[in-house]
Amino acid sequence: MPSDPPPDKITTEQVAHVAHLARLEVTPQEQEMFAEQLSDVLAYGREMNALDLDDVSPTSHPLPLSNVLREDVVGEVSNREEVLAEAPEAESDKFCVPPVLEAN
């Protein structure tokens, strides 16, 4: 399957976009810094372009794993109070967050 050619450099706009996807805020100075550093790392990785990989299958995992099913038996589970006690905010057995949808 054809794919987009890898870009030569990561731009500050791309850094801003990726940061947004990852829910990170980066200042303009940080955008410059990360753009340069990430470009360096990707440039190093460009040596892989020389390899003929058409007939190679990808490895996602070092072990030949298949799904693992366990017996459906009651076991030890986490204690609800203990888990909720670690939350920044909890109420009535639930985690609380600021509004997800804007009012009105």
Add this chain to the structure above:
Amino acid sequence: MPAEYSVSVDHHSPASQGLTNGKAPASELAAAVRARELAAAVRSGELSALEATQRSLNEIAARDDDIRAFILSLTSEALSAAAEIDSKIAAGQDPGPLAGVPVAVKDNMCTQGIPTTCCSRILEGWRPPYEATVVSKLRQAGAVIVGKTNLDEFAMGSSTENSAFGATRNPRDLTRVPGGSSGGSAAAVAAGFVPLSLGSDTGGSIRQPAALCGVVGVKPTYGLVSRYGLIAFASSLDQIGPFAETVEDAALLLEVIAGHDPRDSTSIPQPAPSLLQSVKAGAGAAGVAGMRVGVVREFKDGVASDVASCVDAAAQALASGGAEVDEVSVPDVRFGLSAYYLIATAEASSNLARYDGVRYGLRLDASNAVEMNTATRTQGFGDEVKRRIMLGTFALSAGYYDAYYGKAQKVRTLIIEDFTRAYQKFDVLLAPTSPTTAFPLGSRLDNPLEMYLSDVCTIPSSLAGHPAMSVPFGVGADNLPVGVQIMAPALGEAEMFQVGAYLEKAMGQTRQAQQEPTSKAQTPG
């Protein structure tokens, strides 16, 4: 060599200066006692677990201000655990194979009710409601956990400088890094605080700090040790393993922590291997006679000459012990680093999505949920973690997936096939662990790519899921320790430990020689 360097190798000198009661430095006592001997002494009643624990805690209190291996000492917990072991012994019960042995645990492994931070602000204040399987196994074996050790935030780094708690220093030379990311655990053993510690290795995070601190470090076969309760960085690569002063002690600890765990779906459904007999064979009459050892050609260039000459010396030692030693080419390992930094960051970007300020750890207030998530993550993560999350997000993003992540996964296949061919001819492979000895603190912080290159020799085995260990073998420039890496095929731990034990024996009194400031030896003779 300039005289000013000679002080750097005597890592016990800060202790000697710190002790004022005129007794022999306690560090010498601690360092002299191996885990196996210590457990035997506790089991026989010759030494109480409480004394052994107190000794370790005293050492940490006296000397760790300079080294900063620990970010948390568990004084009262350790003393009460030790007292329990002593009462077990008094009651005639079996206290376990690690009875009374002080152990340090890298702070990315969950300890129930005890803060577990990954050295990140984002987990500030978190007390895990559950315990890592390895921690439970340590307790069941009678080990006493004396503290949690420093790491690069979320195990992302090669120097233990990217920690929210500040850098750990190399006990062999306080101006240098201990390596990373398990630098705190490596330094804790190298400093003589504990005979054993646990680290985790994703691309070299046990082996590289072991080499830089002059201790033994083992990354087991992927799936041999349960990762339940290990905070995830890159799930197809992460593996827990031991640090120790000796190959035998590393085998002892690995026997305790290995084995199937139904709570980890990647855990291999097999009992823990017996490794102590392999250590006996390697250090005994059997040695390495008839074993086939391949020296990896691709790692001959690009490593510092002092490191290369130690690897040559190790190959010669194996040959004179009757091993068939030959050079082998594993050509695609050259692409390991490139593939690794795409695969590991892609997995990290996904694993670290869970830190959103909702269920645990840090939360910054904001007017809506997305702003809260963003503010929390921006404040909570350090630069290196942000860099890797963004690189991984980019590698997985629409339009670039095939060019980056997909390609890296294919290169991973090529590396595995290369290793398969090599292991048809050889039982184990020999290589440097790190391209250089310990580098100065701060020297690579501004250049992420240069820092990443620290892992070039350790990454290939990680990508393949194979076991590999670093064993100290000689010293390089400035008398800094050098580690040689022994790599083996999946579940080849027995042969790996046999060769490791032989090399340790061949070095003779390695550690004493390294600690002797007058030693002029560059490589073992």
